[in-house]
Amino acid sequence: MKEKILILAKTYPNLSRKYVETVCVAGITDKGEWRRLYPIPYRKLPFSKRFKKFDWIEAETQKNIKEKLRRKESYKVNSGSIKVIKNVGTGISRDWKERNNLLQPLVNKSLEELEVLKHNEKISLGLIKPAELIDFVLTPLAECRDWEKELIEGNQQTLFGKYKSPLDKIPWKLSYVFRCNEPNCSGHTLMCEDWELLESWRAWKEKYKTGELLWQKVKEKYFEWMKQRDLHFIVGTESRYNKF
Structure with missing residues (x-):
């Protein structure tokens, strides 16, 4: 399926025997759902597809059913389908207003709360x-x-x-x-x-x-x-x- 995803985090590249060099990315869809996108061969992507933090991208994704733990937010992405749409900036006064409007609904009270949600709702990502x-x-x-x-x-x-x-x-x-x-x-x-x-x-x-x-x-x-x-x-x- 095709989704719009706001990129929020990107890990340092990791060497993988299966995928050679990959990056794991966390973001949210335009519906407010968390996504863990892995594996992404970021440094092999054409520069036009190399997204940054707070970029909205469009890409074809599918549930990662082969993942051992079957974490609900884990999806694979067709790297060739990635399209960078726009960046959400910090605002004229650098007050992060637009970014905060997107992020605040995601904030959890604590790591302790996330542990409870992990047990009850099988979540594996949080803020x-x-x-x-x-x-x-x-x-x-x-x-x-x-x-x-x-x-x-x-x-x-x-x-x-x-x-x-x-x-x-x-x-x-x-x-x-x-x-x-x-x-x-x-x-x-x-x-x-x-x-x-x-x-x-x-x-x-x-x-x-x-x-x-x-x-x-x-x-x-x-x-x-x-x-x-x-x-x-x-x-x-x-x-x-x-x-x-």
Whole structure:
């Protein structure tokens, strides 16, 4: 079926044995329904189809019936059918009015509420506003796969005969520590896989030569700066364990 979808989140590219290099995207339809679009070979798409956050796109989608957990929001997309329609901007005064009108009806009270909805209604995507941002932490990413071998295989020629730029591995987990707007919330630590965050890490490592300085700059932008903003998290369950 053909759907109109507003793109809200896009993960950093991941190497997959089955699909080579893919991106997972979260968005909502023009009917207000959540969509998880996967796999999308984003860096193989023609530039005219490379959508950004807050782009409305039109694409042919179908329920991903082969997904192990059969999450209700998971759909596959015909990447050749993707058409970028328009971008929802921040507004003349940068007040996010139009964006907020689209997002506010989606906001859940807490991660605890989403856990209840996951159990009762089988949801696996949601939007929450943390009551308190406590910390931003860096931990080594445990990796059992042979990344170097997959990196070589994943960066071969595309269908168009052109080489892609190498995909850098980010060897760390970057996680937010926060509390929800729930009296009994004891706090949560969730890894962030947002492309913008991890691309900043990748790009800035050439500018800030030491790991300590790089981490300082990333934390300034994505923790200290974010604490002063109207921060919301799009959260989704893992495909393997169905945990937020």
